[in-house]
Amino acid sequence: MTPSACLQATLDLMSEVDSVARPADAVVSAWFRARRTIGDKERGQILELLYALLRHQARLGWWLVKHGREDMPRNRLLAWLTLKEGKTSDQVKALFNGAKFAPAVLVDHEHALLVKLQGCTIDHPGMPEEVRLECPPWAADPLRRRFKEAFGNEMAALLTSAPLDLRVNPIKSTRETMLGALKDIGVRARPSAMAPYGIRVDERLSLAGLPMLKSGEVEIQDEGSQLVAILVDARPGDRVVDFCAGAGGKTLAIAAQMNNKGHVVACDVMEGRLKRGAERFRRAGLHNIETRLLASETDRWIKRHKGGFDRVLVDAPCSGTGTWRRNPDARWRAREEQGLDNLVALQARILASAARLLKPGGRLVYATCSMLSEENEEQVAAFLGAHPAFRVVPLHEAAPRLTNSSHPDYLSLTPARNDTDGFFAAVMQREASPAPSAG
Template structure:
């Protein structure tokens, strides 16, 4: 669920629209274009620093020229041959571009004069809270966010098991292995065209980061239970939860975006899951919540967040959010969503709060504030909620990072409503 405003729209949306208008581009060429684009995004701040250093306009063509020189180490003559003005080739170099390349020859992308935030591609709005969170590990964690994210798959146990899917992927010539922590997870150690994976079309597997799979596991939904995925989005965790329940019981996938719910419904059908209902909400306080107060065994709140944990997968996200709405406003929205969703939990039931953020204000501090306001709930320590999952610095919560776990950055906490009201103080 999720300015420095140089990147206004999500890169994947821009790329998808661009390719739709250019269907003549072959898969191999598409892959190379995508690889270059995401490399440029992962070096966004550093390229901008170099252009500013030499007084050049921060525009895409200048960024590409700087990239070819500083990162790919191409000589001036090589770049001239690429920018030759031929069909499908960039226009020939202008004098001021030639002058920039001359200045950049012999330099590399990193420079000792760069501020640490620039070198680590960390936007100013997130630098201080991430430094407080990671302390001496800040540099390692930020460096891990600059790597490419792996392709993680989750096997749908309704249709298959992991071993046959591993075999099928290897038969396709792919380097695939069982995930380190998620029991239904598979990691593919390369970037195939998704259209070449027939098991995606049949619903035998879904694309889902291993960390996201672990969050869904924390819900611990049982066959026959009633469960709500309160911020279902595209339905990735809903799929995992419904499969946990072996198609028995009832799952309600809620969201405020009708388009997301319609797209998720097709995924549910393809996966062979028929215990899921979609529900469009007007807001987090929709009247549907009041009508179903105390009616569910499990409630998942995968809250809208800053998305700091997804930066290696979405490198443009760090330069988009949350400047427009403000982190404080985002934290307030999370608190309202959490408070409303908690009303759905029956006595003895559990609420799972999760984000793909690594900022304490959205995670540990958010849960602590909720518990202080809601004495009917208590935290369930991670070793009780899911003893098979990795311990984190805070033993009550799941806290995953790319550097430590090679997953996206995820946070999740399990809280339980007491079966009966706590006794009054004497």
Template sequence: MTPAARLQATLDLMHDVDRVARPADAVVSAWFRSRRHIGDKDRGQISNLLYALLRHHARLGWWLAKHGRPDVPRNRLLAWLALDGGKTPDQVHGLFNGGKFAPAVLRDHERALLVKLQGCPMDHPAMPDEVRFECPSWAVEPLRRRFHDAFGREMAALLTAAPLDLRVNPLKSTREVMLRGLRDLGLPAEAAPMAPYGIRVKERPSLASLPMLKSGEVEIQDEGSQLVAMLVDARPGERVVDFCAGAGGKTLAIAAQMANKGHVMACDVLEGRLKRAAERFRRAGLHNIETRPLAGETDRWVKRHKGSFDRVLVDAPCSGTGTWRRNPDARWRPLGAGLDHLLPLQARILASAARLVKPGGRLVYATCSMLPEENEEQAAAFLAAHPAFQVVPLREAAPQLTFSAHPDYLSLTPARHDTDGFFAAVMQREAMPSAE
């Protein structure tokens, strides 16, 4: 594709992302599936440009508003080319030339915008914090309380591109073998610094080009997510519940920990996601997983299985602030009913799932959020209301994870750990008193 054709393709994709009420990664995947003639190199460049525009959404919108232009995909792209790309109006005109597969010819008011933006930096002193840091207003104060003086550094880290992390399936291969396989494909891969089965790939290849992904030898999983699954500490032969299994990423890691022995129950209220997850389980060669759709957090199945499981993971629905680096569009999408709905929902889910834990068993509460209300405060409220449970400090639950930002809980951030933002609290139910 020519540079102009890639710009037009990006514009088309931007329109779809704006128009469809779905996460950008899903829209991008579907868009490219319907255009298989686009080669891997062009796909990479189009995707990179799209995600750069998403990561600069608020600042581009601010500049457009400053100069009285509507915040639409074409204007956003023009502003990006001038502000970040440093292109002159004549250079942009050479790309927006109305040729075959190229964007339509620049109009006079568009050229005037480019003239005004020429030489301007992306950031401007007059920008409010939520604009400069690409942070929605509802999250600014909670994140300031969370990070204090590190707020700016953490917000800047959320504006960088997330790495591609893989988890090796120990039932099918080893990290050393997979590292050699990836390097043989010409990919700069290295062992993840914290997760024992993790691999970090420095480039973002076409996933269709990874044979080890098709074979189930590796799975795509952020290193922080791998560490959350590790905290479950599932043992072969145990009974384990992944209460909010979703797409099954942590379920896969837990079942592999158990060496295909014992029983893992993957539960979720979205039956379609569980069905798609079941295909991943089969591809990974895991036969110790059963899926169970739930009508809600208080489904009767929970009451029937009280005290039946050694390990219970609650990866609760949350604001997703920890994933903004990976999903930059998510910060600007409506947060459902908001935190006022999420916080009590998390509390109900955690309290209900806790009933499944047998005496002496482990309960792990996790989110991909960096907000205190969803993390430390939620765990503290649960422990206060459920005296049968005690927190297991991280130094005891996982002594090797000394890098956490919190002494008792796993607390990961993009700036400090180069992972998604994750939180996990490990709690233990008191054992039954011994018979005398």
């Protein structure tokens, strides 16, 4: 593909991301599946530009509004080429040449925009801090309360590219073997800093070129997510529920911890996610997992299995603020009906309902990929206040080797501090029922 063709392909893809309600990664996957003739090199170029535009969306929009232009994909791309790549108007005009597969020729008002932006950079002293840091208005105050003077540093970290982490499946291989296999195919990788089965890949690469991914020897999983699964501390023979399993990333890690022994139930309210999870379970060689489609967080199945499990993981739906560097479009997709208050209320209902599944002495892990206190520490405090049978298991007791948390009792990770996604996890134990009195 020519440079002009790559620009047009990026424009087409960005227009589709803008026009649908689905997350960008899902749109991207479907878009490339329908265009299998695009090579790996060009695919990488298109993706790199798309995600750069998403990471700079607020700033590009600010410049367009400043000059009276509509915030739309083509204008964003013109602004990007000038403000970030430093191209002259003549260089941009050469790319927007109207040839086959190239963007249409510039019109007068587009050329005028390029002239106005010439010599400027993407940041401007007149930008509000939230715009410069690409922080949506609904999240600015909660994140400032959480991070205080570190707010700017944490937001800046969310504007970087997320690393590629793999989790070795101990049922099929070892970390040492997989590191050697990656080296043999020319991939630079190293052991993760905290996760015992984790591998960090130190380069961008096509995942289609990883044979160990197809064989189920490794899975793609952020190091922070791997640590959440470790906190479940599932043992061979246990009965475990992954209450909001999604496509099963943490379910896989938990079942592997159990050495394929015992019973894991992966629950979710979305059938498509569970089906994708089931395919991953088979590929990983895990046979101790059952999938369970729930009608809601209060499904009758929960009442029928009350007190029947040793471990319950609640990886609750959340604002996803901790994943913004991986999913830069997510910060702009918050809808009114999915506001923070509604999410917090849903999390409370899910946590209270899932807790009923736990037997006395069992462990309940509440986790989010959020960095907002309202969804994390405050949610746990509210639960404990309403459920006196539960107590917090401090992190030093639950996982003594995890020493890099920013909270003394809970797992609390951020991209700036830990170079993982932002994660929170609290471990709680249901106290054993008191023995009946002798009298």
